[in-house]
Amino acid sequence: MNRKKFISNSLLSVSTAILTPTLAFSQSQEKEPKQLDLKLVKDFVVAGHSNLELVKEMLQEHPNLVYSPFDWGNGDYEEAIEGAGHLGNKEIANYLISKGARVSLFVLAMLGKTDLVIPTLEAYPELVFAKGPHGFTLLHHALIGESHDLADYLKEKGLRERMIKIR
Known part of the structure; x- marks a missing residue:
C-alpha cells in the first residue's frame, strides 16, 4: 500500500x-415520542370528572391519556381518574381502571375499597391527613362514594375536614 x-x-x-x-x-x-398537547390533556381530565362517552372517545384516539395529569397550578396535579374520584363517579373510575389508569388511595376510598385503604393507612398512618387533587381529603372521597364505614374509621383517626387548602 x-x-x-x-x-x-x-x-x-x-x-x-x-x-x-x-x-x-x-x-x-x-x-x-412527542409530548401530548396540554389542551388535550386538560380536556381529558375535565371529561374524566363526568363525561364517560367523551373519555372513551378520547382514549380510543390517544390511549396514553389515561396516564396524563394536568397541573391546575401550584403543583395541583390531577388525572382524569382523580376527577372521577372526587366527584364520586364510580362508572368513569372503574372504566379508567379497566384501561390501566393508576389508582390512588383517594379513588379507592371513593370506590369503598376499605380492604385496601385501611391496611394502607395502618401501615402509613400519616396518610390519613393526605391531600388529594384540589385538597380533597380521604374523608371527602369516602363520603362522596357513600363508604360510611371508611368515613367513620377516618373520623376515629382524627380526620374531620373534607378539604384542606393546598394553594
Whole structure:
C-alpha cells in the first residue's frame, strides 16, 4: 500500500468513527415520542370528572391519556381518574381502571375499597391527613362514594375536614 492510499484510508476510517455515533444519536432523537398537547390533556381530565362517552372517545384516539395529569397550578396535579374520584363517579373510575389508569388511595376510598385503604393507612398512618387533587381529603372521597364505614374509621383517626387548602 502506498503512502497516499494509507492516508486516504486512515482519514476515511477516522471520519466514519466520528460520524457514526453522531448520526445514530440524531436518528434516535427523532424517534422520541412527542409530548401530548396540554389542551388535550386538560380536556381529558375535565371529561374524566363526568363525561364517560367523551373519555372513551378520547382514549380510543390517544390511549396514553389515561396516564396524563394536568397541573391546575401550584403543583395541583390531577388525572382524569382523580376527577372521577372526587366527584364520586364510580362508572368513569372503574372504566379508567379497566384501561390501566393508576389508582390512588383517594379513588379507592371513593370506590369503598376499605380492604385496601385501611391496611394502607395502618401501615402509613400519616396518610390519613393526605391531600388529594384540589385538597380533597380521604374523608371527602369516602363520603362522596357513600363508604360510611371508611368515613367513620377516618373520623376515629382524627380526620374531620373534607378539604384542606393546598394553594
